[in-house]
Amino acid sequence: MDFTLSPEAIAYRNLVRSIIADTVTDEAIEDIHRTGTFDLPALNFALAKHGLLERAVPGMGKGDPIELWILFNELEKAGAPYDGIAVSLMIAGVINAVGTDQQKHRIIPSIVSGEAGVCMGYSEPDYGSDVASIVTRAVQDGDQWVINGAKMWTTMAHVAKWLILLTRTDTDLPKHRGLTMFILPMDTPGITVKPVHTMASEHTNATWYDDVCVGDEAVLGEVNGGWRTMTVALAFERGVMGGTNQGVPLLTHFAKWVKQVGLASDPAVKVELAKAAIDMHVSTLLTQRAAWIAASGGLPGLEGSMAKLFATEAYQREVHSFQNVAAQPGLLGFHEDGAAAEGFIDYDARHSPVTTIYGGTSEIQRNNIAERHLGLPRNR
Amino acid sequence: MSFDLGFTTDQTTITDLFNSFFSNESRPEVARAAEPLGFDADLWQKTLALGVAGMAVPEANGGGGASLSDAVIVAEAVGAALAPVPIVEHMVAARTHPITDLVEGAALGTIALTPAADGRWSFVPAGAVADIVIGVDGGDIVAVRSTAPGVAPRNHACQPLAHRSSRDGDRTVIGDASSFERVVAEWKTLTASTLVGIAQRSLDMGVQYVKERHQFGVPVGSFQAVQHGLADIPGLIDGSRILAHKAAWASQPDVAQTIEPEFNEYTDFSVVASMAFLFAGEAAVHATDRSLHFHGGYGFSEEYDIQMYYRRARGWRLIAGDPRNEYVALADKMFGDN
Secondary structure, eight states, X not given: OBOOOOHHHHHHHHHHHHHHHHHOOHHHHHHHHHHOOOOOHHHHHHHHHTTHHHHTSTTSSSSOHHHHHHHHXXXXXXXXXXXXXXXXXXXXXXXXXXXXXXXXXXHHHHHXXXXXXXXXXXXXXXXXXXXXXXXXXXXXXXXXXXXXXXXEOOTTTTTOSEEEEEEEOOSSSOGGXXXXXXXXXXXXXXXXXXXXXXXXXXXXXXXXXXXXXXEGGGEESSTTOHHHHHHHHHHHHTTTSSSSOTTHHHHHHHHHHHXXXXXTTOHHHHHHHHHHHHHHHHHHHHHHHHHHHHHTTOOOHHHHHHHHHHHHHHHHHHHHHHHHHHHHHHHOOTTOTTOGGGGHHHHHHHHHHHHTTTTSOHHHHHHHIIIIISOOOOOO | OOOBOSOOHHHHHHHHHHHHHHHHHOOHHXXXXXXXXXXXXXXXXXXXXXTHHHHTSOGXXXXXXXXXXHHHHHHHHHHHXXXXXXXXXXXXXHHXXXXXXXXXXXXXXXEOSSOOBTTEEEEETTTTXXXXXXXXXXXXXXXXXXXOOOOOOOOTTOOOOEEEESSXXXXXXXXXXXXXXXXXXXXXXXXXXXXXXXXXXXXXHHHHHHHHXXXXXXXXXXXXXXXXXXXXXXXXXXXXXXXXXXXXXXXXXXXXXXXXXXXXXXXXXXXXXXXXXXXXXXXXXXXXXXXXXHTTHHHHSTTSSHHHHHHHHHHHHHTTOOHHHHHHHHHHHHHOOO
């Protein structure tokens, strides 16, 4: 195996780092944690200005999956907000893969210019991991589709320009076959957005759809082919586009703090630091492998599952370990006098639980690995 | 395209060659018959016939010129088969001290992982069977040729361990003690890979068993509790394998040696080797634990092979000493010695 980054990849990484240094300021980070909207337009525009958003659209052929990995890996390590662009770029990739020419021309440029974000309407109040059972209905009425239902966890719906929406179009077909995906503007009449506040300060949303009318131009992929469109998106997402190296900023803050307070010489603390650092590095290597498989023309769905499963569980172990070491100062939040690791232990302890839930729970990843990698019998 | 996480054609050939050699010559009954010493002299001779002794020694020293990356592949095959031959120790010894006897395999070599105390190296891996032991004594690296005891204290992992003298015998100073860290890093890299082999084969055996074993009228492997206990393991194994290969890559002279925790970037050979050794050790312990457990009572019986893997997974990593010390030394390299 050769782990050498090409000079082009190093130049690309340095450019990403300099854009982050210019835009992801302490004030910006503070603002994001205060509002709970993990999206930073100044960062998005700066990436767009250098053409990096366009290059990062998966499958579009402008940049390779290695670049995509480097981009999100650098954003994660810097603690930069990437939730918004990760979804937007992924959906741009889906539109590129299954969309009409008109959709490609109308939507992709607005995303890669950094002006428009996309939010995802997949999960529903009653259907999360079992997303193929969703009940939001789209019914054809002449040349219109009329959509009614409700979605949960529509993160960024309050700022996004576009919505990708999974609906049921045929109730007679088996559950995976009666689904259709739509892409529509968020300002389409009939959409209601209400905030859902989370314990990690992150602002997500619940959304309602009351007689939302769109034409065929909003159908993304085939009618009743929504599941296939979903799978394209998932293959892009798992492993490569963030969510697999979130413990690195905490490690940096924590290592600094233990030095400041004189805990760094304690061998037990050193053991915890080294274990966390190894786990973080394995997380990135598993992600790097998924990117390499994608760059070699493969679909790293399974390897992405392994990376996501390991990385998110490792992140939670790290937080637990550092919480124990920091004890009371680790309970203190941002800006509190004497807060360990500048309040990041409190933040990451609030944030890390969601990482084994979203993007496919750990149990869904284990099902995937057990059935497709180990060849064990399907049991659902 | 930047990096390449695949094998070269030559490496695929090496993988096939050694897997097929061990599956013919070192079936589980060979490892079982070699207990408690953990060494099979006939298998060692057959292994030498493959050219393993000097395989990873530079051609200029009369060796085969294979890289540490190639040796990593051989080491994984050794672990998968639990082959009772000290290929890893000998390879490192021959690379460190490429004298004709070691390169050609006329003498069996090993390394002492910790410096001698009062003229004695403790718990030397393959020390019970090695003709030449290389290790640190005072400020020097010395190679000592003396008579191998041929017996080992009975131990958990059936390792041919022995305490060996660093003074008595034909003693040659071959270098400065400061350069021994690199030698140990090579051993950690290769041992990480044997642990990967142990973990992978244990997982494969466990998966096979739960597919075949029926309870309540269905395969045990159809239960989600069992599936999920196994599904965590492939990521641990693959992560360990990539780390071991990254360590071998980082050992090359043209790779810039960096340690940057804030960027999660490490290309320093001793750091990556240490990471690989520690992580693969944990992975092998976990994989053998799960696999043995899912074998049920049979896993606990001597008749089944998984118990041999279980014991070696623990023993092979503890030969280097308390892992907590390894974590501490690693943290000092990453975050500074405080």
